[in-house]
Amino acid sequence: QIRKMLSSGVCTSTVQLPGKVAVVTGANTGIGKETAKELAKRGARVYLACRDVQKGESVAREIQNMTGNQQVLVRKLDLADTKSIRAFAKGFLAEEKHLHILINNAGVMMCPYSKTADGFETHIGVNHLGHFLLTHLLLEKLKESAPSRVVNVSSLAHHMGRIHFHNLQGEKFYHAGLAYCNSKLANVLFTQELARRLKGSGVTTYSVHPGTVDSELVRHSSLLRWIWWLFSFFIKTPQQGAQTSLYCALTEGLEVLSGNHFSDCHVAWVSAQARNETVARRLWDVSCDLLGIPMD
Ligand SMILES: NC(=O)C1=CN([C@@H]2O[C@H](COP(=O)(O)OP(=O)(O)OC[C@H]3O[C@@H](n4cnc5c(N)ncnc54)[C@H](OP(=O)(O)O)[C@@H]3O)[C@@H](O)[C@H]2O)C=CC1
Numbered sequence: 001q002i003r004k005m006l007s008s009g010v011c012t013s014t015v016q017l018p019g020k021v022a023v024v025t026g027a028n029t030g031i032g033k034e035t036a037k038e039l040a041k042r043g044a045r046v047y048l049a050c051r052d053v054q055k056g057e058s059v060a061r062e063i064q065n066m067t068g069n070q071q072v073l074v075r076k077l078d079l080a081d082t083k084s085i086r087a088f089a090k091g092f093l094a095e096e097k098h099l100h101i102l103i104n105n106a107g108v109m110m111c112p113y114s115k116t117a118d119g120f121e122t123h124i125g126v127n128h129l130g131h132f133l134l135t136h137l138l139l140e141k142l143k144e145s146a147p148s149r150v151v152n153v154s155s156l157a158h159h160m161g162r163i164h165f166h167n168l169q170g171e172k173f174y175h176a177g178l179a180y181c182n183s184k185l186a187n188v189l190f191t192q193e194l195a196r197r198l199k200g201s202g203v204t205t206y207s208v209h210p211g212t213v214d215s216e217l218v219r220h221s222s223l224l225r226w227i228w229w230l231f232s233f234f235i236k237t238p239q240q241g242a243q244t245s246l247y248c249a250l251t252e253g254l255e256v257l258s259g260n261h262f263s264d265c266h267v268a269w270v271s272a273q274a275r276n277e278t279v280a281r282r283l284w285d286v287s288c289d290l291l292g293i294p295m296d
């Protein structure tokens with residue numbers, strides 16, 4: 001009851017999804033798994049984009065059994081490796097005619113300093129650049145499938161983030177907590193810039209704070225694991241944490257709010273830097289440059 005009281009925000013949309021195609025990154029556990037389960041329940045063909053295919057397969061079976069929807073498919077996606085992202089996109093584009101819902105959900109938090117296969121700091125590399133490249137590669141398909149949506153799972157933690165263009169890879173200064181916050185700010189800025197660029201295309205996009213959710217996200221921090229355990233009554237379940245992503249993916253009439261940030265199924269306030277169009281545009285250009293994507 002206490003948990004229910006403190007975790008407001010329920011997606012009440014009754015939209016059903018037969019014939020629709022969805023991709024959820026990091027769908028083998030936590031918020032992503034619950035998001036994928038609900039999309040499957042509503043009849044969508046759901047791709048679980050996971051770095052660990054074995055974990056993904058066992059979750060796919062669980063979702064198939066629970067929902068009766070056999071169209072739950074697992075594909076390998078390691079967001080810490082642009083080759084893997086390109087291979088995922090190539091495979092997906094070859095096998096699917098449409099993409100209606102892309103949920104950029106996967107994330108890492110507070111890992112010790114490390115680099116992705118392409119030499120990006122892991123938080124910015126996985127949480128921002130990986131999803132930036134994935135979205136770029138799937139964008140034509142999303143446009144062809146319009147109306148379609150991109151949901152970027154960010155965090156309230158973006159409020160403490162800053163985009164330091166001179167230290168984007170954390171080489172001059174690194175703090176695991178701040179690196180996470182910076183990458184979540186990048187998610188909000190990306191959403192806003194994407195919304196501006198997609199105006200009139202029928203593709204809309206939203207960033208989300210899912211709430212404080214009991215998941216494996218705290219795996220790298222014993223302090224947070226302890227806080228999570230201590231306050232477990234106040235923390236959302238992954239199913240509750242999935243509600244705002246589902247709200248943004250499903251709610252009819254939300255198109256006019258493209259680019260906005262949502263929490264507890266409502267529009268939420270973002271930090272001053274998150275509203276800075278110049279920073280958003282520069283981050284877009286720098287991201288293209290780092291990923292070898294032509295700037296337009
Ligand atoms: N939990 C919370 O309180 C909050 C969560 N969020 C955000 O919600 C999102 C989901 O997190 P949550 O469910 O809590 O955390 P979990 O750690 O439970 O799930 C994260 C998912 O991301 C996947 N992932 C991590 N790295 C990669 C990678 N390189 N390539 C592909 N997938 C990867 C994980 O895969 P694997 O299992 O193989 O590691 C896992 O499936 C994240 O973006 C997080 O920042 C935001 C605010 C609060």
Ligand SMILES: CC1=C(/C=C/C(C)=C/C=C/C(C)=C/C=O)C(C)(C)CCC1
Nearest residue numbers: 154155156157211212227228231234235
């Ligand atoms: C102190 C305190 C809490 C701690 C909250 C924290 C530490 C939240 C961190 C959120 C993160 C890391 C979000 C990820 O994006 C709880 C559990 C709400 C219970 C009330 C007291």
